[in-house]
Amino acid sequence: MPLDHPKPYPGARRPDKSWSVDSNGVSIAAYQWGEDSGRPLLLAHGGFDFAGTMDGFAPLLADEGWRVVSWDQRGHGDSEHAALYNWESDQRDGLTVLDTVTKDAVPFVGHSKGGGLLMALAEVRPDRITAMVNLDGLPSQRTVPDVSDRERRRLMAAEMSERLDYRRTAHEGIRKPGTLEELASRRAKMNPRLSLDWLEYLVPIGAREDRDGWRWKLDPAMRFGGFGPYRPEWGLARMPGMIAPFLAVLGLEEDAMSWGTKPEDVIDWLPSGARFEALEGVGHFVHIEQPRTVADFVLEFLS
Amino acid sequence: MSGEITWLRHNKVVLALHHLAAGDGLPLLLLHGLGEKTSSPRHPWAAWPGPIYGLDFTGHGASTVPAGGGYSAELLMSDADVALAEIGPATIYGRGLGAYIGLLIAGGRPDLVMGAVLADGPGLNGGGPGPVSASWFQPQPSDGTSPDPFALHELAHDVRPGDYAAGFVHLLMAGSALDSPIAVVAKNRPSWLEAVAREPGVLATSEDEAFAMFAQ
Numbered sequence: 001m002p003l004d005h006p007k008p009y010p011g012a013r014r015p016d017k018s019w020s021v022d023s024n025g026v027s028i029a030a031y032q033w034g035e036d037s038g039r040p041l042l043l044a045h046g047g048f049d050f051a052g053t054m055d056g057f058a059p060l061l062a063d064e065g066w067r068v069v070s071w072d073q074r075g076h077g078d079s080e081h082a083a084l085y086n087w088e089s090d091q092r093d094g095l096t097v098l099d100t101v102t103k104d105a106v107p108f109v110g111h112s113k114g115g116g117l118l119m120a121l122a123e124v125r126p127d128r129i130t131a132m133v134n135l136d137g138l139p140s141q142r143t144v145p146d147v148s149d150r151e152r153r154r155l156m157a158a159e160m161s162e163r164l165d166y167r168r169t170a171h172e173g174i175r176k177p178g179t180l181e182e183l184a185s186r187r188a189k190m191n192p193r194l195s196l197d198w199l200e201y202l203v204p205i206g207a208r209e210d211r212d213g214w215r216w217k218l219d220p221a222m223r224f225g226g227f228g229p230y231r232p233e234w235g236l237a238r239m240p241g242m243i244a245p246f247l248a249v250l251g252l253e254e255d256a257m258s259w260g261t262k263p264e265d266v267i268d269w270l271p272s273g274a275r276f277e278a279l280e281g282v283g284h285f286v287h288i289e290q291p292r293t294v295a296d297f298v299l300e301f302l303s
Numbered sequence: 304m305s306g307e308i309t310w311l312r313h314n315k316v317v318l319a320l321h322h323l324a325a326g327d328g329l330p331l332l333l334l335h336g337l338g339e340k341t342s343s344p345r346h347p348w349a350a351w352p353g354p355i356y357g358l359d360f361t362g363h364g365a366s367t368v369p370a371g372g373g374y375s376a377e378l379l380m381s382d383a384d385v386a387l388a389e390i391g392p393a394t395i396y397g398r399g400l401g402a403y404i405g406l407l408i409a410g411g412r413p414d415l416v417m418g419a420v421l422a423d424g425p426g427l428n429g430g431g432p433g434p435v436s437a438s439w440f441q442p443q444p445s446d447g448t449s450p451d452p453f454a455l456h457e458l459a460h461d462v463r464p465g466d467y468a469a470g471f472v473h474l475l476m477a478g479s480a481l482d483s484p485i486a487v488v489a490k491n492r493p494s495w496l497e498a499v500a501r502e503p504g505v506l507a508t509s510e511d512e513a514f515a516m517f518a519q
Contacts, residue, residue, distance in 0.1 A: 015373075018431065021370055024371040024372065024441075024442070024453075025370025025371050026370050026371035033407075056432030059432055074371070074373075081315070082315075082369070082370070082373060082377060083314060083316050083361070083367070083369030083370070083371075083373070084361070084369055084371070084372060084374055084456065085373045086373045086375050088372065088440075088457060089371055089372045089373035089453075092371075092372070092441060093371075097430070120437065123437045124437035124438065124439045133412060140436070153470075153473055153474060153477060156502040157474050158473065158479070159477065160410075160411045160474070161412075163412065164380075164381060164384045164411055164412065167313065167314065167381035167385070168313075168381075168385055168388050169385065170313075170314040171312050171315065173313050197431075202305070214344065221314050221315075227377065228375065228377050229461075229462050229463060229464050229467040231464075234433070234434045237434070289421060
């Protein structure tokens with residue numbers, strides 16, 4: 001019996017069950033589409049999303065016999081707002097969720113940050129993966145357009161100062177309230193290719209209703225951007241050594257959340273035998289814009 | 304004043320800022336090494352004329368040990384910034400991991416860091432200049448005591464490219480009122496510190512000379 005939703009959306013279905021997992025003291029919300037008797041598959045959402053954004057895509061896999069297991073990454077959706085965040089902790093959380101379903105190796109399917117996250121997990125725990133599907137989460141070596149060193153330094157100084165200022169008062173952060181429609185409209189700025197009906201469907205899942213309005217549940221301490229030593233090419237370097245069968249799906253239409261990766265950036269880095277699908281006229285959210293097409297890619301690949 | 308602790312809020316973490324000595328003049332902020340806490344058996348700063356403070360990083364000493372790990376050097380940089388917000392402009396003395404964090408916050412807050420002394424200590428090397436083979440760590444549930452095993456693991460292999468570290472020197476030099484705002488006193492020179500030491504305006508010197516220079 002799927003979880004309830006107050007405002008249905010065509011083709012979308014809430015998970016069939018949900019449960020809570022203790023990941024080293026952080027409470028993680030886990031979900032499943034499909035029957036317990038199905039073949040397990042681990043599905044990861046992208047950054048600043050939540051598992052409910054898979055409500056259109058995951059049921060298409062579940063309906064073909066997959067037990068689709070996902071989770072709200074820490075600080076996202078109904079998972080706890082943690083004190084600390086990094087990729088290693090996200091990897092541990094994901095595997096802890098999978099452990100509650102099976103200790104066997106399963107296919108990994110991840111969108112955007114979730115794709116990168118599961119590729120990193122595949123490297124550190126190759127014993128737990130049978131196949132990798134990356135949905136528009138392929139890194140590239142592209143950088144911001146050329147600017148002078150002086151200008152780059154000025155931008156970095158301004159960003160760092162602003163970020164440090166924010167951290168000083170992060171504990172006071174609270175998300176701006178609004179009507180359901182307002183939250184959907186705000187999200188549309190980052191998801192301009194997705195319909196308002198879909199975004200309004202997401203609000204009662206990814207937001208909570210307070211006395212003064214709806215608020216996204218996302219930890220206010222989390223922000224876009226940031227700085228650190230990480231370089232996208234380190235993610236590229238991870239790909240050729242992946243032994244599990246690999247399917248990559250890339251949306252060719254750039255939008256606000258796209259990583260700017262082009263086919264020529266990644267083709268030479270794919271593991272041998274990898275399948276690569278580039279979708280014309282589709283943006284970053286390949287699985288939301290074209291759920292049937294992408295699900296068919298995945299189902300065929302995993303068969 | 305000596306022996307007192309000021310408790311500072313950094314998001315969900317409460318940080319312990321130890322008041323080690325009173326004094327007149329510019330404060331000195333001590334940043335400990337990986338796995339250490341503020342109390343240290345060595346006191347090269349004994350002659351420092353101003354007040355002396357020591358910060359316990361997240362997961363260390365008397366500061367909060369948060370659940371579930373997720374550490375980064377950039378997070379600890381914000382720990383140091385929260386301490387600077389409390390005490391105002393200060394000279395920093397960092398050991399090991401604290402030396403690296405001292406460099407980061409000096410570049411991030413060139414108007415608040417009146418000199419950074421980078422010294423040997425645990426965690427100075429970090430994880431090297433580029434990605435290393437991934438490692439997996441799943442500790443037993445924490446009992447909340449410090450140092451946090453997640454911190455010991457995650458902060459021991461954080462990647463520190465030389466040009467990334469040197470970038471913080473550039474930021475510091477562009478915004479600092481000092482001609483030589485960084486003193487490298489560490490004998491061990493991992494590649495990030497070697498890159499820092501090569502930058503114009505960075506002095507390789509002794510602890511005594513560094514303290515004498517910044518105390519003026």
